[in-house]
Amino acid sequence: MIATMLAEAWGALVANRLRSALTMLGMIIGVAAVILMLAIGGGVQKQVSDSISGLGSNLLIVTAGSGRQGGIFGGAGTNVSLRLEDADAIARLDKVVAAAPSTQIPSQVVAGPANWATTVTGSVPAYFIVNEWTAGSGRAFSDREERAGARVAVIGQTVADKLFGANDPIGQMIRVKGVSFTVIGVMDKRGQGFGGQDRDDVVIVPLTTALRVLQGNQVRRSIRTISVSVASADALDSVTDDINTLLRRTHRLRPDEQDDFQVANLTAITDTLSSTTAAISLLLAAIGSISLVVGGIGIMDIMLVSVTERTREIGIRMAIGASRAAIRLQFLLEALMLSLIGCGIGVALGAGLSMLAGKATGFETPVSMFAVSIAFAVSASIGIFFGWWPATRAAKLSPIGALRS
Known part of the structure; x- marks a missing residue:
């Protein structure tokens, strides 16, 4: 029964190719945007993590100058405040390899x-x-x-x-x-x-x-x-505190004076940048998902038009024994098919754009199976949600009234 309904749903979509394509456009754009944003975000996150972890594991970087004069990635400050004696003293601290x-x-x-x-x-x-x-x-x-x-x-x-x-x-x-x-x-x-x-x-x-x-x-x-x-990642915070205390003492800084050095925890920097990148990616994906909602509204509108155009067909089906549940399922399958086909095309388009973005930026932009799975799950939900009202409206038609129309 389901196979027959799927074949009939496919036939209905093929019979109105242009309308079906235009209906799927919102889903295609929305899914492609979400896939692209998540791929770029994942690529940037991996690039940041690999770049910083490539500097070494469990690593702290102490640079000369205050934070207003420079930074680990922007170059050290102009104030020459570190000396060889500082390095010797740090090397003698507990848990420093x-x-x-x-x-x-x-x-x-x-x-x-x-x-x-x-x-x-x-x-x-x-x-x-x-x-x-x-x-x-x-x-x-x-x-x-x-x-x-x-x-x-x-x-x-x-x-x-x-x-x-x-x-x-x-x-x-x-x-x-x-x-x-x-x-x-x-x-x-x-x-x-x-x-x-x-x-x-x-x-x-x-x-x-x-x-x-x-x-x-x-x-x-x-x-x-x-x-x-x-020695270990667990010791990074305590060693950072020890270095701060040591250098402030050896540099003879008063309590009200600003540090003339900086201590950067690369693990903390990696976590912060990764979290920020992930948040931005999710925000962009959420913006892209607005197109999915628009696509769902488009599916609902087209399915309502389809119900109106096929009122007589619905009446004939009911007259020969089709139940209201079967009518509802028929139109739900059509809405679901529209959303899933649009999702499939959107995933392919998003993956292609991700590859182009990777070549343009020089870093990997992988499309994860998790993102693809979520895209199909959301698209299926949208198809069912926005297809329910037209399907229910079709199922509630009176057979006699439908035949007379």
């Missing part, structure tokens, strides 16, 4: 006829441990080389490609501010970071060397950043 002081120097790097503008980072061997970064070829520099101020460098894959192309960089010479360094390692490729920053576009040299020969006229023992690896 390692602390890696570093300074960043924008520089032009030259290798033979090639040159490339990049950031030279001066740090210690713990930098590679804290950031969970290993050398893809060659090696990182040692504690002995760092203490001796050796003129060696480890480069990212982007710098290797720009300066040496297909040639092996290991053992080659590069010059930074006129100072020659021997390349001893090329780091594993890491890809883009937060905000599209290329994490492979970097040169890493021993911190002692950077402070002595590259820092210029700045205070020699001053540093920009301290990366802190914590």
Whole structure:
């Protein structure tokens, strides 16, 4: 019986192709908008999470300067407030695995006829441990080389490609501010970071060397950043408090004075950004779902017109024995079919637009099965809800009155 009714419902829709297509348009646009918004939101959320987690797990970043002077993603403040002694003190705190002081120097790097503008980072061997970064070829520099101020460098894959192309960089010479360094390692490729920053576009040299020969006229023992690896995620908050207390004491800040440093909890930043992105995605999806309601109203209007046009057909069906429940089910199936077909087309359109958005933005925009399932469930509910009144109206027609019409 149901199969027969489905075939009849399909026949009724095909008989009025243009009207059926226009009726489904609202559902198509609504579903496509919801799928697209959720895919983009999920892609952005994954990009943010991957970018920040790629910096290292259980990581705190201490930067010089107050919050009004700069930030972890906007660059450190101009006030040079961190010193090597701060990093040593932080490393001795309970539940701190390692602390890696570093300074960043924008520089032009030259290798033979090639040159490339990049950031030279001066740090210690713990930098590679804290950031969970290993050398893809060659090696990182040692504690002995760092203490001796050796003129060696480890480069990212982007710098290797720009300066040496297909040639092996290991053992080659590069010059930074006129100072020659021997390349001893090329780091594993890491890809883009937060905000599209290329994490492979970097040169890493021993911190002692950077402070002595590259820092210029700045205070020699001053540093920009301290990366802190914590024993566990549960200890991040307590270690953050310990660092704040320690630095305020060692920097001799009065109770009414503002911090001259910042401590960023990357896990907290990830959670905040992910929650914000998810909220925005849901808001945009909710706005897109308005089209679904409009589509449902369109289905109801068309089904009411269909009931009026097919009054005589309804009378004949009742005259030959069709029950009111069967009449109601027939029109409900037609409304449900309209909404589900529109949903299917909308999902396909949304998935296609998501792929185009992914290619345009450069990050993944996956369409989850959960979103597709929700789309079909909501569409089915809309079809039944907005199709109920026309179906009930058809079922309540008088057989004699319907035949006379």
